[in-house]
Amino acid sequence: MADSTASSLSETATGQAHPLLEVRDLAKRFGGLKAVDHCSFQVERGTITGLIGPNGAGKTTMFNLITGFIKPDSGRILLDGQDIGHLRPDEIFMRGMCRTFQIPREHGTMSVLENLMLVPAGQTGELWWNALLRPGQVRSEEARHLHKAQEVLEYLQLTHVQHEYAANLSGGQKKLLEMGRTLMADPQLVLLDEPAAGVNRTLLQSIIKNIQTMARDRGITFLLIEHDMNMVMSLCNPVIVMSEGRKLAEGEPEAVRNNQAVLEAYLGGQYATAAG
Ligand SMILES: Nc1ncnc2c1ncn2[C@@H]1O[C@H](COP(=O)(O)OP(=O)(O)O)[C@@H](O)[C@H]1O
Ligand SMILES: [Mg+2]
Known part of the structure; x- marks a missing residue:
């Protein structure tokens, strides 16, 4: 995993502006x-x-707009300075943006490991001609994929x-699995829709810790x-507030609160009570 971290860091270094x-x-x-x-924000x-x-x-x-699941009526979405507004969700995914859903979308009749192995990380095995021309490469790719899934x-x-x-x-474990699926793709940007909803306190602590480590260790x-x-207050900075489709405020968590x-x-x- 150290290799992939290094490469994703150098890639992001190119677009610092x-x-x-x-x-x-x-x-x-x-x-x-x-x-x-x-609505505008960065x-x-x-x-x-x-x-x-x-x-x-x-x-x-x-989130649905940013990840290409629905198309905007107007406005632009730029990833690393490049317009992605016209791209399909899978194309956006391949550029390093992953998301989880408010309701987890696991494949229930597959094992946890298989769910992770499903995630396309630009693997060679997907291209049928590679399977014909370079079977050895496909096998080693699969082995690497398995190793990575086990690490995740x-x-x-x-x-x-x-x-x-x-x-x-459990509901919380499904959220972790969703997060695992994003990790399999070596993302540069991960969008999480209500990762804490329906999760017990212990698992919530581990989700928070995971997000912090992924941000710190893997950039x-x-x-x-x-x-x-x-x-939100312990994990996020900055915090952007939306209301009625617009950006209402933005800043450090304390100031926003x-x-x-x-x-x-x-x-x-x-949501007055739920948010308090
Ligand atoms: N596919 C859709 N068709 C019609 N209305 C929708 C659709 N998706 C969301 N909405 C409406 O758009 C508004 C914003 O919804 P949503 O983005 O889900 O809000 P939030 O996630 O902040 O709770 C809501 O009034 C919701 O009912
Ligand atoms: Mg929502």
């Missing part, structure tokens, strides 16, 4: 509803950036359930949506 991710004046309507309403390399806001603020829609399992402390059907995991940048304010407009947006919304 740009923020890793930039969203410019992005807009998306669903019928008459402005889910994302001319995510700087190496940060764990929080994206918060009351229920219905447009956070998940923003160990890292996330899921080794003891590697042969379980993914469907049998991965995180953008995460979260309603658990303790998690005490921002009057932010307090009002939460109090006005139905």
Whole structure:
């Protein structure tokens, strides 16, 4: 894993002038509803950036736009200075951006290990002509893939359930598996949609620790949506606040927490209690 860290670090070093991710004046309507309403923000390399806001603020829609699952009506999305607004989700994934879903999307009838092995990391084995022309290379690629999956399992402390059907995991373990799937792809940017939701306290601590280590040791940048304010306050800096499709505030967690407009947006919304 040390090798892949070194290469992803040198790659990111080439684009120092740009923020890793930039969203410019992005807009998306669903019928008459402005889910994302001319929203702009940047995510700087190496940060764990929080994206918060009351229920219905447009956070998940923003993730769906950034990762190519839905197309914006207008505005731009730049990854490392390059426009990715026209790319498909798999193309965006191949550029090093991975996401987890608010509801984990594991393959329930496959084992935990198989779920990790499924993740395409630009592996040679995918190209059928490589299998014909270079079978040896494909085999060693597979072996490396397996080795990596085992490392990821160990890292996330899921080794003891590697042969379980993914469907049998607890909610928290499924979240860890989702995180593992992003790690298999050597991402530079990981988007997490409510990693703490439905997770017990012990597992939550391990998720927080994992995010911090991945950011520190592997140089991965995180953008995460979260309603658990303790998690946001202890993990994220900066914090971006969305409300009604727009960016309402941005800054250090303490400043954002005490921002009057932010307090009002939460109090006005139905999430007032859950966010407190
Ligand atoms: N596919 C969709 N079709 C219609 N409306 C949607 C769709 N996705 C989201 N919305 C609406 O867009 C708004 C923002 O939703 P969402 O991005 O899920 O908010 P958040 O994640 O901040 O809670 C909500 O009013 C939601 O009902
Ligand atoms: Mg959401």
